[in-house]
Amino acid sequence: MGEPARRLGIRDVAEQTGLSVSTVSRALNGYSDVKLETRRKVEAVAEQLGYRASFAASSLRSKQTNTVTFMVSKPWTKFVDPFFLILLDGVELSLQARGYALQIVMAREYETEFEIIRNSVERGRCDGLLFGRTRPEDERVEWLQARGFPFVTVGRTDKSDHDWVDVDHYKIGYQATERLIRLGHTRIAHLMTPLRYTYSKHALHGYRDALEAHGIGHDPALEIECYLSRKTGADAVTELITRGVGPTAIFCGNDVIALSAMEAMRQFGLRPGPDMALIGCDDVPVAAHVGLGLTTFRQDLDALGMRLGRMMVAKLNGDAGPHQQLIDAELILRGTDLPRAGGRVE
Amino acid sequence: MGEPARRLGIRDVAEQTGLSVSTVSRALNGYSDVKLETRRKVEAVAEQLGYRASFAASSLRSKQTNTVTFMVSKPWTKFVDPFFLILLDGVELSLQARGYALQIVMAREYETEFEIIRNSVERGRCDGLLFGRTRPEDERVEWLQARGFPFVTVGRTDKSDHDWVDVDHYKIGYQATERLIRLGHTRIAHLMTPLRYTYSKHALHGYRDALEAHGIGHDPALEIECYLSRKTGADAVTELITRGVGPTAIFCGNDVIALSAMEAMRQFGLRPGPDMALIGCDDVPVAAHVGLGLTTFRQDLDALGMRLGRMMVAKLNGDAGPHQQLIDAELILRGTDLPRAGGRVE
DNA sequence: ACCATATTCAAAAACGTTTTTGGAAAACGG
DNA sequence: CCGTTTTCCAAAAACGTTTTTGAATATGGT
Numbered sequence: 001m002g003e004p005a006r007r008l009g010i011r012d013v014a015e016q017t018g019l020s021v022s023t024v025s026r027a028l029n030g031y032s033d034v035k036l037e038t039r040r041k042v043e044a045v046a047e048q049l050g051y052r053a054s055f056a057a058s059s060l061r062s063k064q065t066n067t068v069t070f071m072v073s074k075p076w077t078k079f080v081d082p083f084f085l086i087l088l089d090g091v092e093l094s095l096q097a098r099g100y101a102l103q104i105v106m107a108r109e110y111e112t113e114f115e116i117i118r119n120s121v122e123r124g125r126c127d128g129l130l131f132g133r134t135r136p137e138d139e140r141v142e143w144l145q146a147r148g149f150p151f152v153t154v155g156r157t158d159k160s161d162h163d164w165v166d167v168d169h170y171k172i173g174y175q176a177t178e179r180l181i182r183l184g185h186t187r188i189a190h191l192m193t194p195l196r197y198t199y200s201k202h203a204l205h206g207y208r209d210a211l212e213a214h215g216i217g218h219d220p221a222l223e224i225e226c227y228l229s230r231k232t233g234a235d236a237v238t239e240l241i242t243r244g245v246g247p248t249a250i251f252c253g254n255d256v257i258a259l260s261a262m263e264a265m266r267q268f269g270l271r272p273g274p275d276m277a278l279i280g281c282d283d284v285p286v287a288a289h290v291g292l293g294l295t296t297f298r299q300d301l302d303a304l305g306m307r308l309g310r311m312m313v314a315k316l317n318g319d320a321g322p323h324q325q326l327i328d329a330e331l332i333l334r335g336t337d338l339p340r341a342g343g344r345v346e
Numbered sequence: 347m348g349e350p351a352r353r354l355g356i357r358d359v360a361e362q363t364g365l366s367v368s369t370v371s372r373a374l375n376g377y378s379d380v381k382l383e384t385r386r387k388v389e390a391v392a393e394q395l396g397y398r399a400s401f402a403a404s405s406l407r408s409k410q411t412n413t414v415t416f417m418v419s420k421p422w423t424k425f426v427d428p429f430f431l432i433l434l435d436g437v438e439l440s441l442q443a444r445g446y447a448l449q450i451v452m453a454r455e456y457e458t459e460f461e462i463i464r465n466s467v468e469r470g471r472c473d474g475l476l477f478g479r480t481r482p483e484d485e486r487v488e489w490l491q492a493r494g495f496p497f498v499t500v501g502r503t504d505k506s507d508h509d510w511v512d513v514d515h516y517k518i519g520y521q522a523t524e525r526l527i528r529l530g531h532t533r534i535a536h537l538m539t540p541l542r543y544t545y546s547k548h549a550l551h552g553y554r555d556a557l558e559a560h561g562i563g564h565d566p567a568l569e570i571e572c573y574l575s576r577k578t579g580a581d582a583v584t585e586l587i588t589r590g591v592g593p594t595a596i597f598c599g600n601d602v603i604a605l606s607a608m609e610a611m612r613q614f615g616l617r618p619g620p621d622m623a624l625i626g627c628d629d630v631p632v633a634a635h636v637g638l639g640l641t642t643f644r645q646d647l648d649a650l651g652m653r654l655g656r657m658m659v660a661k662l663n664g665d666a667g668p669h670q671q672l673i674d675a676e677l678i679l680r681g682t683d684l685p686r687a688g689g690r691v692e
Numbered sequence: 693a694c695c696a697t698a699t700t701c702a703a704a705a706a707c708g709t710t711t712t713t714g715g716a717a718a719a720c721g722g
Numbered sequence: 723c724c725g726t727t728t729t730c731c732a733a734a735a736a737c738g739t740t741t742t743t744g745a746a747t748a749t750g751g752t
Binding site (some may be wrong): 007029054322 | 708710711712721
């Protein structure tokens with residue numbers, strides 16, 4: 001009967017106003033060569049009709065999406081939730097303030113990430129890309145650099161020749177270790193986050209440098225790389241204890257590892273804190289409530305996110321950079337950073 | 347000097363293969379009217395050249411984005427992290443299995459949500475929409491229904507005449523209350539999640555029905571609506587205690603409220619559990635670690651997400667539905683559901 | 693050997709905007 | 723009053739695909 005419900009197009013606005021399509025477009029996009037009165041009319045009619053420009057058509061022609069994509073990696077989706085979400089909140093805030101939309105895609109595996117990047121960049125789905133879990137030598141970074149596509153990462157590469165924001169994990173490692181040393185510990189283990197990520201290496205260096213600065217050599221047997229499933233913090237603690245390498249304190253690369261380590265300690269009849277000092281990192285919500293309270297580092301993720309977003313906006317607006325920002329974490333003292341127990345058997 | 351770096355287009359693939367643009371397109375999109383040998387060649391050349399169809403162009407022409415948008419509301423971004431992320435994981439999994447991409451946008455306020463919906467739907471940025479925090483009378487739902495745009499929500503409206511998945515909060519409310527009654531409590535308070543959300547009403551009905559089923563009338567003074575900042579669980583507990591309405595047990599609409607309530611109890615010298623029984627909902631990670639352990643309900647969010655995704659796929663493929671699924675939550679018994687102090691267990 | 697049908701491909705139209713280009717009318721300067 | 727600039731708008735091209743339409747060739751049945 002009626003027409004087959006055609007999409008409402010710019011043409012309809014043009015007809016309704018008696019203007020040309022091009023004028024309507026220019027009016028709606030804020031060009032200066034349209035009379036104020038005309039612009040008003042166009043806006044009124046567009047509003048009344050409920051017209052919005054087709055995203056596909058406008059981005060095809062203008063080659064702009066006004067969209068920034070944040071690619072979130074699997075580990076984030078499962079475990080470090082708070083980290084990721086608060087970060088995103090900051091990003092979104094700073095992007096939307098400048099008229100950009102934030103869009104988030106999830107990557108299940110590292111290989112998938114590459115595919116997602118290609119899809120986003122080569123298919124032109126966004127103007128800029130954000131992601132984390134940066135590696136010392138990161139293919140994603142190199143690929144994007146080679147193509148000159150705008151991106152900012154959370155975390156650095158070894159070369160560090162692109163734009164990034166990062167938490168200063170070197171300083172975290174150094175401070176955590178130094179605190180434990182000041183408490184009288186000399187056998188301090190480090191349960192490391194996966195070394196494939198650059199920040200793990202930074203933390204390790206901080207840890208080692210602190211030891212060295214206090215005349216303590218680092219012992220490979222005390223440095224154990226931990227994962228989320230294959231080898232957890234608990235596995236590492238078990239290994240440390242059964243091998244009898246005798247640490248009295250542990251610095252964990254993140255709270256998930258620390259939490260897991262605490263579980264294992266209890267199984268061995270050790271109280272986290274009094275019997276084995278412990279410092280984590282991230283300040284996950286549970287940290288405050290577990291046992292004596294886990295001493296850890298808090299990061300201002302909101303600020304991190306905002307900077308990330310602002311950097312991207314700057315890049316998109318032609319500010320070549322370089323944009324690189326290091327953020328400090330704050331040590332949150334709770335119950336597990338205790339002095340070395342006097343009567344412990346070595 | 348060289349050409350100004352034109353975008354790699356389908357035309358390039360056509361030239362390289364000696365075929366027409368249309369054949370290349372059909373080959374790449376898996377149409378049957380192209381010879382296998384031809385398809386192979388096209389695929390090889392496309393791969394070698396690194397060609398991907400422009401998203402804007404293809405979605406303009408085909409009127410499909412193969413993208414589903416999940417709109418996440420502000421409260422989720424800040425507080426109920428685990429809920430939201432695991433859900434999304436399930437959604438993403440089921441969507442990508444059917445060739446759809448999941449894209450997430452964040453809404454800061456309820457008003458913003460409407461704007462986001464209009465942007466997504468009217469500008470044609472996605473083929474389907476997902477969102478939660480559904481209200482008894484939800485403008486978003488009505489707007490989308492009026493336009494016949496595919497969407498599925500987490501949570502129902504009062505009319506419940508659209509497609510949704512939902513956790514059975516009525517049953518949660520009933521079970522929680524019944525459990526507390528069985529433990530000898532008769533003065534049971536209910537700290538409600540905001541009643542603007544439908545699920546809060548369901549929980550309330552479950553709570554009241556359980557009371558009634560056991561011959562206990564509900565007392566408005568024991569039913570307090572809680573929010574994330576304005577009136578927290580702690581405020582509600584303070585109110586209950588200072589007004590002397592004398593509850594011996596509390597059922598909280600979610601764990602954040604329960605956690606906050608526990609804080610207040612301690613300030614009044616009350617031990618959550620022994621002095622005041624408590625049951626929450628959601629099973630946030632902290633729940634297991636706080637005090638005696640918070641008794642609460644766990645929801646299979648992964649399953650919820652997968653169903654959500656699959657429903658959307660079904661709708662997009664023409665399955666008219668209706669699609670409506672109610673999911674059960676599981677009661678996780680921990681330390682705060684204790685018998686009434688000095689009372690007798692049934 | 694002939695007609696009907698199936699297979700495979702190409703040309704051209706279409707999608708709905710934005711950008712480019714140009715031109716008429718209005719304003720301005722002398 | 724004339725030439726020049728400015729203001730404002732319209733026509734048409736362009737963006738890069740997919741879809742429609744049509745046609746050539748190959749295949750099959752009798």
